[in-house]
Amino acid sequence: MIAQIFDTSDAAVADVADGATVLVGGFVSAGTPSNLILALKRGGQTDLTAVANNIGLGDLLDELCEDRQLAKVIATFAIRASGTRSSRFEVLYRAGEVELELVPQGTLIERLRAGGAGLGGVLTRTGLGTMMAEGKQIIELDGERWLLERPLRGDVALLKAWRGDLHGNLQYRLAGPNFNPVMATAADLVIAEVEELVEPGEIPPELVGTPAIYVDRLVRCEPIPVRWEG
Amino acid sequence: MIAQIFDTSDAAVADVADGATVLVGGFVSAGTPSNLILALKRGGQTDLTAVANNIGLGDLLDELCEDRQLAKVIATFAIRASGTRSSRFEVLYRAGEVELELVPQGTLIERLRAGGAGLGGVLTRTGLGTMMAEGKQIIELDGERWLLERPLRGDVALLKAWRGDLHGNLQYRLAGPNFNPVMATAADLVIAEVEELVEPGEIPPELVGTPAIYVDRLVRCEPIPVRWEG
Amino acid sequence: MSSSTPPTGLSRELIALRAARELEPGSVVNLGIGLPTLVAGFVKPSDDILFQAENGILGYSGISESDFDSDLINAGGQPVDLVPGASFFDTADSFAMIRGGHIDAAILGGLQVSARGDLANWYVPARGGGSVGGAMDLAVGARKLIVAMAHVTRDGQPRIVEICEYPLTAERCVDVIITDLAVIDVGLQGLTLRERAPGVGPSKVAEWTGAALLIPEEVPEMSL
Amino acid sequence: MSSSTPPTGLSRELIALRAARELEPGSVVNLGIGLPTLVAGFVKPSDDILFQAENGILGYSGISESDFDSDLINAGGQPVDLVPGASFFDTADSFAMIRGGHIDAAILGGLQVSARGDLANWYVPARGGGSVGGAMDLAVGARKLIVAMAHVTRDGQPRIVEICEYPLTAERCVDVIITDLAVIDVGLQGLTLRERAPGVGPSKVAEWTGAALLIPEEVPEMSL
DSSP states (O other): OOOEEESOHHHHHTTOOTTOEEEEOOBTTBTOOHHHHHHHHHHTOOSEEEEESBSSSSOGGGGGGTTTOEEEEEESBOSOSSOSSOOHHHHHHHTTOSEEEEOOHHHHHHHHHHHHHTEEEEEESTTTTSGGGTTOOEEEETTEEEEEEOOOOEEEEEEEEEEEETTOOEEOOTTOOTTHHHHTTSEEEEEEEEEEEEOTTSSOGGGOSBOGGGOOEEEEOOOOOOOOOO | OOOEEESOHHHHHTTOOTTOEEEEOOBTTBTOOHHHHHHHHHHTOOSEEEEESBSSSSOGGGGGGTTTOEEEEEESBOSOSSOSSOOHHHHHHHTTOSEEEEOOHHHHHHHHHHHHHTOSEEEESTTTTSGGGTTOOEEEETTEEEEEEOOOOEEEEEEEEEEEETTOOEEOOTTOOTTHHHHTTSEEEEEEEEEEEEOTTSSOGGGOSBOGGGOOEEEEOOOOOOOOOO | OOOSOOOOOOOHHHHHHHHHHTSOTTOEEEEOSSGGGGGGGGOOGGGOOEEEETTTEEEEEEEOOSOOOTTSBOTTSOBEEEEEEEEEOOHHHHHHHHHTTOOSEEEEOOSEEETTOOEEOSEEGGGTEEOOTTHHHHHHHOSEEEEEOOSBOTTSOBSEESSOOSOOSBSSOOOEEEOSSEEEEEETTEEEEEEEOTTOOHHHHHHTOBSOEEOOSOOOBOOO | OOOSOOOOOOOHHHHHHHHHHTSOTTOEEEEOSSGGGGGGGGOOGGGOOEEEETTTEEEEEEEOOSOOOTTSBOTTSOBEEEEEEEEEOOHHHHHHHHHTTOOSEEEEOOSEEETTOOEEOSEEGGGTEEOOTTHHHHHHHOSEEEEEOOSBOTTSOBSEESSOOSOOSBSSOOOEEEOSSEEEEEETTEEEEEEEOTTOOHHHHHHTOBSOEEOOSOOOBOOO
């Protein structure tokens, strides 16, 4: 129940195994665990499956492609429709060296939520009649067709919050929550980087975005600014 | 988009139609729209279906049984396992004058969430092998059995929050949210009673529990204390 | 099944005390309405137990003695005190926590428990109805399910039975039964007597139990 | 389909301006990445439009000119300013809002739109991939879907076609198409020309449109 506090991001992710499925919170620059991602780069783990909103949009997740650490990416943004410069991910993807599963954003978060909330799946209209429905079960109810989407979980989740307390409660700021609170529920090992570490009780109970029981490890890090220039 | 401000709870619910399905927020004493419930009593609407966590646990929803305004109740707590005194609802129920659909609490909130979130249903283990599974579709996936639970929506939702701003943003306090934030998403007409009405911007954006676009009507009321003595 | 007068067992408070001992230090626990709510009063601060209330609180310490705040109650409607590091959330998030396997243990009351661990605790046929609350979700979601109840009914009928007659809460969900007479583990091979109440012999427990009960050679008395 | 030089139509900014005019006062609007983000700059405060960004903001007014805060961005990664009464929420709640029909209108970019309102806007076969983002959810969830795009491709191929060749975003989802040449309504009877760009005749629009286009007797010029 009490989160383990790590001194460095490297130590916090050191035992992430090769072949792990890693949920990565954040949306472009907001709420993105860039320190933990770079620690994973330095850690050298390979054959990883990354689940994230985006790769190659100015995010550092793309750095994991430099040494081919990713076997697969499950994301909503991965290949830009236009753009003069390709991300490292795009280059590897075109070379057939990394697998890509594109998932609609609302479906990705519902699959993660189902994975964390003990649900066997959800029915959505999103993706019906598109490539996203290929190979998936369609359920007809009262004359309406629905796509059955299955749960998604990770071995590890890497999160970013503004503040964390010593129990593991996390507080997000502004549009920082995005995928983080749901990903916190959907992995066996949850590691969060925070800008500030505080005593339990300093985060008002109404402002706890992720309750302590979801968080296994905390590390205080200077945030690394990232920005997508389009 | 801008919520309509009403002077009285009576005016706020005056046009709720006979036969309406009414979602009622709250959990026993917490976040319960007692003023709006009493306004509905005074309004005299009949043949209502009430969807609420509880009826007859010291809540004023039970008052709607005095003049037989309820045709049906969908709830998680309705008949006490023991107790010397019966609620009005229990008396009517035993007389066959009101219908009861008991739903597990986690299933009730997921059905309401699905109703508000555009999902066709969710798969849960809750209720498998019990009376709750009767008449429901069971879906087997990878050797596991799941109960398919369908969405639930209301014509009207009655909510209680601590503060509301003139746009309709709601802020809850302590354990006041419970069913309210999800019910806000799952009804055609959403009416909230609040203890304080404030200017837009006074509720910090991180503390908005129900965003303004969900709320159609606001009325400031002195809270009515209710308490369940077991 | 015996027709003799039911034996005097532990009080409700002592059942709650024994149930509290069953909780792992540092675990996250949900307490059902009724007898289980008493458990909060019997954990030591050093046990570091975090109580979850399904109406949206993680981290309350017990029933509050101070002024009643209608917005600060547990699932039984009782006022509670918070611990530092508590948090609030809505019902959807609360049951995601419960159903998703994030609660280490739940202690629920029971009407009947079967030899294979089926639980019936929400519907009383004699009253023609019931209240399910969060019990079904807790029964399928909590990692460990402890049922705390009287060993027999008021008229001396066993509540631990081969097959539940009452409508089920969930199948094969109970891990441990704690009663006024005994602590009984539910496993793949059925029910095993682990402890007996002070002054209650193993054969007495078996006599008031309506299902086959494995009795090890040594069955210690509960230490209370 | 014509082989003549594509006509000069509105600039991207004027397409965005025309799209902004399409929004009902007081409505809640989500803007897709690219051209649609420009729309925020063309609504009047008196229109009372509330912009939603699917990464978790309700109530931003437009692209911010002040310092960049990495936690305060729209779905395109651009810094935004908030209006009083804004709120934040996570991705699950954001897409509950979108998919649940709580967004009055979405303005998305397009690669192709078909005569029956199918939209293709996420996958470019020539690039062998794409990015779907929230487009599929917005297409099925927004009450009104406006597609803002160039009328033809850079090499003069119509983007408005009988049947989309590109992989779909969603079927039968588009209500209005706004291009550099025209405003076209999508209805049960197909495509209807509602307005034309200044100096562009209805026959010119039809010439560059790859699907049957109903042309009423009076087709007013856009007022910009």
